[in-house]
Amino acid sequence: MSLESLDTSFSAIVDRLLSNLGPGLDTNTGSMARTLAESYAREMATFYVMLELAHRSGYVDTAEGDALDNVVAVLGIDRARAGRLTGEVEFSRNSPAPDDIGIPAGRLVTGLPSDSTPLPLFETLEDATLRRGETRVTVRVQQVQDDAKDAKKAPPVIDPGKLIVMPRPVLGIEAVTNRAPIRRTGEDETDESFRARARTALRDGEKGTLEAIASAVRQQGVQRVTVREPPDAPAGVVDVLVGDPDFSQDPSGVQRVWDAIRGSKAAGIQVRLQYARTIYFQVELQIEPADPDVDEAAFDRLRRELQQSLSRFAQGLPAGETVRRRKLEAVLYANPAVRHIDGLRVLTYVWGVDRDDPQKSALVLEAKSREYGPDRDWRLDNLETVAIDLEKKPPLISRLRPSIYRIDLVVSARRADPRTPEQIRQALRGAVEQYAARLAKEAQATNKPQAILWEDLQMTLKQQAEVEQLLSAVVTPDDGLAQVLAQSSGKQAALTLDQGTRMELGGAEMVGLG
Structure with missing residues (x-):
């Protein structure tokens, strides 16, 4: 019988001893035989407990307290003591995670140098997972143990937004930051977080790679x-x-x-x-907000968010990698407050001689454009890297106010139509929006304005709004000069719609009801 399957409790040891003494003995409470068996059983039960404790104290997964400190000491890490900087950081990505992304305990985080001195190293205290479909997860962190000299240099508080560097990046994670200040704690690290860090240190302990x-x-x-x-x-x-x-x-x-x-x-x-030689990108574009009624203060917040997103996008690009226009646009469209972007262009700057003072250096505009290919991407050499600096050359983002076509319709409805006039009006509004979206998509694909044709509009209204016939359509642009859409317009329509123009339903009159 193995020790694992053996019942080592006090009562079980007493029962086994008495059963092995043979028949005919007095085993009642207080008898000589039972007193001797219980005395021996007490010592054996204590011995088994000590033996189990010694066995568990030799493994990272089961050791506790001082025993865990001794086991983990071979990895060169120590338990975090009271007074160390602790807080939370947020791991994030721009788009929702396609699958669960694991972030192991002990993953290192630090910040950019301040006054020529790097911020302390921090490490996560627990295993975390960025769930599928989510974009961010918060994890507790603590300051990595330093020697006494370095520990004195650590500031008493780390301000928000300072911890943005991952020495060992996590695949699928694009950014890290501390949303709240990092402060000193008054408690020692728990066994669970210490044990989790030890497992990661064991996996990541290779040198020379x-x-x-x-x-x-x-x-x-x-x-x-x-x-x-x-x-x-x-x-x-x-x-x-x-x-x-x-x-x-x-x-x-x-x-x-x-x-x-x-x-x-x-x-x-x-x-x-x-x-790498730094190429400064200054991005210029116009943004149409998803909410057309957003005020200037809210748009200014959106502008700052997009500027930060563009800066993080540039920071994640390796040196020498081509900057893809579609990826840059995806960063902007990832913000749900953006409906449409227009006029995207990039000016590139490098360090050169200041025109006004030849003794000083300044950022000067490159004479040659870096755009190439049908997608108009931006090419970089092997020893060049991109920077979108929010102080030197911040992105120039202005508000796009699209042209709006207001269309007033007169349609005939089926006499057997069970819908109310308001329901038919809602169906017409949806059909007009779908028709305008199709024209805008075609205009974007061909880079040419698309004609608003009577036949196409009538077919869309019949299919989407289920009306009998289009009787009249009057389109009023922003300038207020209304134009009647002719039935015989063919392909020579005077009215056209491009990708930056929206069309919305104005009035809708229905005949033939009853």
């Missing part, structure tokens, strides 16, 4: 770094490309990166550190 080098560089506040083995170089050579804007102009940051590389690379590996 390309990902380990990239992680070490990101811990210095670098957001964009690419580590690869160049195909045209001999074995043992690794290229490290830092893509943060103008990072090479920060001497202390360059030194921190070199120190991090030396501490993470394997012996004998030659590292070639390069810095």
